[in-house]
Amino acid sequence: MKRIILLFLILSATVSGQKIEKIQVGQVEKNPKKAMLMSAVLPGSGQFYSQSYSWGILYSALELTGISAAVYYNQAGNTKTSDYKxxxxxxxxxxxxLDDYYGEYEQPWTNPAAEKTHNVYLSIGSHRYTFTEFIQTFETWEEWQAYRDQIELEKEYHFYENISKYKQFKQGWDDWQEYKDDPDYQVIQRSSPHQEDYAGMRKDANDLLKRSTYFTSAIMFNHLVSAFDAYFRTTRWNKRFAHRVHMNMVPNLSSRNQGLTFHMQIDLAGL
Known part of the structure; x- marks a missing residue:
């Protein structure tokens, strides 16, 4: 193809008698930094830019797979989270x-389980108590009964974690009374079937959400690797294909005994 182009230029110059200097043929260089930025934003696009189509398809497929998996596991994890809550x-x-703590001990702060319990927050109106503050403020069961319908417990992340993991919260489960004397539930971490089932539900939700974060990290890694790969592939493409042909063609008319002839000088560089 290049030879055909050169031949065409020579013939054109010969016919027209014009001076043609530094005609460039071949493919224009590509910008490696541009390719790197393209793949940093959208993996695979820099590879397409450098005409590494198979690698572009690969990085694009990895990106699509990672996004799909991250979204799927995040949605599944959120659904499971709503279920366990x-x-x-x-x-x-x-x-x-609370009834159990106050019912079993005359002074609830002496309850060994109460001393070990992880913190939760209880509110009565605008006043907010830690659990320890609550049982020290209301020293007897009768003292807080007037507020029984006003007590609210903050159900944030740690609350849902605590009732899953610790026996200090066993009395709150609706099946604890039925199993509190069951020897099988005296030697394992869970205090009742409902707490055990709940712990399993929460573990399933957390596992799904962790998978989502793993795929999110993989997506970021794919952006990084694709960007550097696009830079080097574009640089290599330039070395292989971005050749330049420079020609200086000066037709000179001279007279000889045999007639008129053209003298042409062609300089080729970069091949």
Whole structure:
């Protein structure tokens, strides 16, 4: 193809008698930094720019797979999270939990389980108590009964974690009374079947959300690798294909005994 182009230029110059200097043929160089930026934003695009089509398809496919998996596992994890929270709200009750502490001990702060319990926050109106503050403020069961219908417990992340992991919260489960004397539930971490089922639900949700974060990290890694790969592939493409042909063609008319002839000088560089 290049030879045909050269021949065409020579013939054109010969016919027209014009001076043609530094005609460039071949493919224009590509910008490696541009390719790097393109793939940093959208993996595979820099590879397409450098005409490495198979690698462009690969990085694009990895990006699509990573995004799809991250979204799928995040949605599945959020659904499971909603399920275990709904289960806990239905089967665990703060008043049932407090009744046991005050019912079993005359002074609830002496309850060994109460001393070991992880913190939760209880509110009555605008006043907010830690659990320890609550049982020290209301020293007897009768003292907080007037506020029984006003007590609210903050159900944030740590609350849903605590009722899953610790026996200090066992009294709040609606099946604890039935299993509190069961020897099988005296030697394992869970205090009742509902707490055990809840712990399994929460683990499933967390596992799904962790998978989503793994795929999110893989997406970021794909952006990084694709960007550097596009830079080097574009640089290599320039070395292989971005050749330049420079020609200086000067037709000179001279007279000889045999007639008129053209003298042409062609300089080729970069091949």
């Amino acid at each position: 709904s289960f806990a709200d239905h089967h665990w009750d703060v008043i049932r939990w």
